[in-house]
Amino acid sequence: MRQKTIDVAKCVGCKNCELACIVVHSPDENLQQAYREGGIGAVRSRCKVAMTDDGDLYPQHCRHCEDPQCLRACMSGALSKGEDGYVVCDPETCVGCYMCVMSCPNGVARPSTSGRRLMLKCDGCASRDDMACAAACPTGCLQVEDADLPGDIVTYVHQPDSKEEGRG
Amino acid sequence: MKYVIIGNSAAGTAAAETIRRQDPAGEIIMVSRDTSFYSRCQLHLVASGLRSPAQANFLPAGWAERYGVELLLGRTVTGIDAEGKQVRCENGETVPYDRILLTTGSRSALPPVAGMDGPGIYGLRHLEDAENLLEVFRDKQHIVIIGGGLVGSELAEALKEVGHPSVSLVEMAPHPLPLQLEGVTGSRLGQLMEQHGVNLYCGDCVTLVERDARGLPTAVLLKSGKRLPADLIVAAAGVRANTELLTSLGAECNRGIVIDEHCRTSLPDIYAAGDVTECRDVTLDRVMSSAIWPAARKQGRVAGTNMAGGEASLQEHTGLRASLSLFGTSMVSVGAVFSPDPAWDKQVHEYTDSRGRLCSKVCYTDNQGVLKAAILWGDVSQAGLYGEAVVKCHPLGDLAPQAAPAYLLAEAG
Numbered sequence: 001m002r003q004k005t006i007d008v009a010k011c012v013g014c015k016n017c018e019l020a021c022i023v024v025h026s027p028d029e030n031l032q033q034a035y036r037e038g039g040i041g042a043v044r045s046r047c048k049v050a051m052t053d054d055g056d057l058y059p060q061h062c063r064h065c066e067d068p069q070c071l072r073a074c075m076s077g078a079l080s081k082g083e084d085g086y087v088v089c090d091p092e093t094c095v096g097c098y099m100c101v102m103s104c105p106n107g108v109a110r111p112s113t114s115g116r117r118l119m120l121k122c123d124g125c126a127s128r129d130d131m132a133c134a135a136a137c138p139t140g141c142l143q144v145e146d147a148d149l150p151g152d153i154v155t156y157v158h159q160p161d162s163k164e165e166g167r168g
Numbered sequence: 169m170k171y172v173i174i175g176n177s178a179a180g181t182a183a184a185e186t187i188r189r190q191d192p193a194g195e196i197i198m199v200s201r202d203t204s205f206y207s208r209c210q211l212h213l214v215a216s217g218l219r220s221p222a223q224a225n226f227l228p229a230g231w232a233e234r235y236g237v238e239l240l241l242g243r244t245v246t247g248i249d250a251e252g253k254q255v256r257c258e259n260g261e262t263v264p265y266d267r268i269l270l271t272t273g274s275r276s277a278l279p280p281v282a283g284m285d286g287p288g289i290y291g292l293r294h295l296e297d298a299e300n301l302l303e304v305f306r307d308k309q310h311i312v313i314i315g316g317g318l319v320g321s322e323l324a325e326a327l328k329e330v331g332h333p334s335v336s337l338v339e340m341a342p343h344p345l346p347l348q349l350e351g352v353t354g355s356r357l358g359q360l361m362e363q364h365g366v367n368l369y370c371g372d373c374v375t376l377v378e379r380d381a382r383g384l385p386t387a388v389l390l391k392s393g394k395r396l397p398a399d400l401i402v403a404a405a406g407v408r409a410n411t412e413l414l415t416s417l418g419a420e421c422n423r424g425i426v427i428d429e430h431c432r433t434s435l436p437d438i439y440a441a442g443d444v445t446e447c448r449d450v451t452l453d454r455v456m457s458s459a460i461w462p463a464a465r466k467q468g469r470v471a472g473t474n475m476a477g478g479e480a481s482l483q484e485h486t487g488l489r490a491s492l493s494l495f496g497t498s499m500v501s502v503g504a505v506f507s508p509d510p511a512w513d514k515q516v517h518e519y520t521d522s523r524g525r526l527c528s529k530v531c532y533t534d535n536q537g538v539l540k541a542a543i544l545w546g547d548v549s550q551a552g553l554y555g556e557a558v559v560k561c562h563p564l565g566d567l568a569p570q571a572a573p574a575y576l577l578a579e580a581g
Binding site: 040052053069072073074075076077080093095096097098099101102103104105106107109110111113117 | 522523
């Protein structure tokens with residue numbers, strides 16, 4: 001199973017992960033084209049480099065939780081957890097009620113900005129050979145390995161204190 | 169072990185899945201008056217024709233087979249024989265059980281108004297309600313929706329989206345969604361509805377339904393004296409929990425059946441979950457209903473786990489969360505925004521996001537700085553963090569709108 005580790009201490013806030021994510025989720029994997037045709041609303045990264053009020057950088061990525069609250073809240077049946085442990089959204093079934101958004105304790109289930117009512121979340125690049133964000137990470141903050149560890153698929157190390165308890 | 173689940177919606181199906189995971193051999197029988205599976209949260213979409221009844225199914229194909237659930241659909245349970253441990257159906261069938269789960273939900277409560285009884289009045293609780301509305305609404309000239317809560321507001325939006333020329337919404341409170349929004353965001357929603365053609369009557373209520381010689385509704389009279397033409401009336405002003413099966417057995421019951429943190433009723437081997445129940449809500453620390461989909465699913469899982477001999481309890485349970493999108497604007501409400509403690513501090517932060525939308529964050533904190541309730545308007549992408557802070561009693565901290573640098577806020581859209 002492909003698992004991702006996020007070493008928060010290694011994040012320099014370059015946002016290469018965000019760009020890579022936008023590119024692989026644009027219609028033709030072409031960022032400029034997606035922006036030209038759909039404007040800023042058409043491009044939305046599934047991950048995000050956020051900042052805590054202490055000024056720490058914090059990469060916000062879906063953890064593909066063992067007990068996924070987004071899926072638990074889904075009223076349309078669009079969200080499901082596959083054999084590989086990844087929680088994915090079927091855009092045809094999603095009605096954009098955003099109860100997943102309301103329920104994700106990590107703030108990584110988000111509304112689409114394209115104008116269509118649709119939730120967006122990390123799909124783990126399940127259909128790709130690599131994970132775009134990790135492949136684009138120049139610092140080793142995002143690392144992917146084949147493992148079969150229990151718990152969430154994506155795990156954090158070196159979390160800032162303010163994020164430890166609250167699973168920020 | 170023989171498990172009987174009455175009801176086949178959010179709570180009942182979540183319970184069935186959970187029971188099966190723990191008890192591969194047990195017999196699971198699901199009895200329900202409904203004849204198919206559908207998401208009640210999508211009824212406004214079905215009623216307006218935006219989605220088909222089949223699309224409202226929230227379960228994957230082959231669900232019952234996969235979880236080994238025997239379905240007895242289209243059957244109304246008329247009684248539970250707690251001594252003999254069996255349920256009786258309207259058609260005379262009896263179904264024996266060892267443990268039973270009641271997920272009978274609630275029904276539309278018609279306001280006690282003269283002329284309310286009779287044809288032309290619709291609720292929106294069951295798939296057939298939605299199908300009935302869909303069949304008639306295009307031929308009706310004036311639709312009046314009584315109640316501007318979640319159901320009424322979403323239905324009004326859906327009916328305008330499909331182009332109905334006359335949709336009126338009557339709400340007793342000063343603004344729509346009185347349980348989910350406060351004054352600033354509530355009046356903004358009112359304006360938004362009016363901009364999109366909904367005739368909004370807030371701070372008012374229906375006092376009389378006028379009918380013609382054939383008994384069909386022609387108008388409603390409001391307390392303010394206004395008279396609205398109405399040939400189709402939707403009652404969305406509250407619900408009543410379907411508690412009768414257990415109240416007749418003497419179960420502890422308020423407006424809903426009272427359950428403990430294990431989803432047990434006061435009667436042995438009888439569990440309950442979903443809209444039919446009341447349980448302790450973590451935000452107000454009070455026994456109350458939690459009539460939202462995620463809460464029903466959670467209660468269903470907890471009930472199922474305990475019925476099958478496992479150990480689970482309702483942790484951080486709350487029904488005071490809502491998410492909806494109306495006329496292109498998303499909003500999320502968490503906590504008791506409808507009755508803020510006078511000691512709470514209220515901050516309203518407004519900003520324009522990168523796409524020019526007006527966004528608001530309304531945060532209520534106690535004197536320790538702990539987030540007690542919040543409303544996000546426009547940009548809801550961080551809503552889960554606010555919800556988590558409310559149930560876990562975290563300080564507002566990172567989430568305080570003014571704490572984030574302006575460029576991050578601008579980007580948050």
